[in-house]
Amino acid sequence: MTNLITKLSASALALMLALPVQAQDTLSADSVVATINGTEITLGHMLMIRASLPDQYQQLPDEVLWDGILDQIVQQTVLSQQDSGEESRRVQLALENERRALMAAQVIEDIVDDAVTDEAVQALYEETYLQGEPTEEFNASHILVATQEEAAAIAEEVRGGADFATVAQEKSTGPSGPNGGQLGWFGPGMMVPEFQTAVEGMEIGAISDPVQTQFGWHVIKLNEKRVQAAPELASVREELEATLSQDAVSQRIDELTASADVTRTAKEEVDTSVLSNLGLLEE
Incomplete structure (x- = not known):
């Protein structure tokens, strides 16, 4: 406007x-x-x-x-x-599309209103965040090198008292090397399996034996670990409502489409370049 x-x-x-x-x-x-x-x-x-x-x-x-x-x-x-403002074919088609879209949006709104209730949000919150074992997170550093021999020598060096961060800055070929090898916090599934398994079996402050992954050989130090607390309902409510909405709408659309009598022109039967021929609207 x-x-x-x-x-x-x-x-x-x-x-x-x-x-x-x-x-x-x-x-x-x-x-x-x-x-x-x-x-x-x-x-x-x-x-x-x-x-x-x-x-x-x-x-x-x-x-x-x-x-x-x-x-x-x-x-x-x-x-x-005005005479030039008569309802052309373009206008008719646009109105049909707009009417269809508005009516579909109204049905979607009704579906969402029925699906997103306080009870449904609470149930999904409990299912997502309160059931099952608490999630453990890890804070680790690593030094990445090309060979097992190099990794073994580094592990022996840091176990002997060398500062892990300093050795990482000097010898690690990974992108975290300049930062002392620090990887920050990560949870299950965020690292490649071999690395994740090694970290999950370590005690805080421990230095790992050489660990091989697709990136090379790692020496890992576990700095800290913690249990991830469940978030407050208010902080994830919008996310939970979106999930409920999407699931309800998708399910209803699948049901309606499955029960509808739908026929489609096979793509192989037409020259799909016709979709760019806007001149057909003037015929």
Whole structure:
């Protein structure tokens, strides 16, 4: 929307003043707020535009939005009433697509409303975060080299008192070398299996024997480990609601599609380049 929102239109003001004054509680979506060459514009038309405005316009006062929205409708209406504004094939198809999309969105909204309840969110939270064994996380450092012999010599060196971080900076070929080999915190499945298995079997402060992975040979030091606490429900509620919504909508779509009588033109039977031929809309 352009500066129609912010500029007061004399024509819109005249239309407003011509209307009988009605208390807010007597208005309905069918209340007529303007008439243009016999075409009635209702409060419902205005409300639909209001609901679809970008966020930056949603914050504007209602008295400003009223003028801008009514201006827009009046101007669109007088344009659409011209001979050149007849309902072309493009417009017909666009309206059919828009109607289909809006009706589908309404059904999806109903599905989500039924699926996303406090009880469902709580149940999914408990299933996701409170059941099963607590997740253990690890904080480790490593030194990566090319051969087992190099790794064995390094393991002996750091066990003998050499500073692990300093040796990592000097000898590690991995990207964490300049940072002293520090890998930070990670949980199950975040490292390659051989590395993960070695770390899970270590005690805090221990230095591993050489561990081979697809990247080379590692000497690992386990710095810390902890049990990951379950997050508060409030912090993951949005994520849980999204999961419930997606699952419910996908399930319902699968059910409806499976029970529908659907026929498709096989892709092999058409030249799919026709999809770029927008000129067909003019025929």
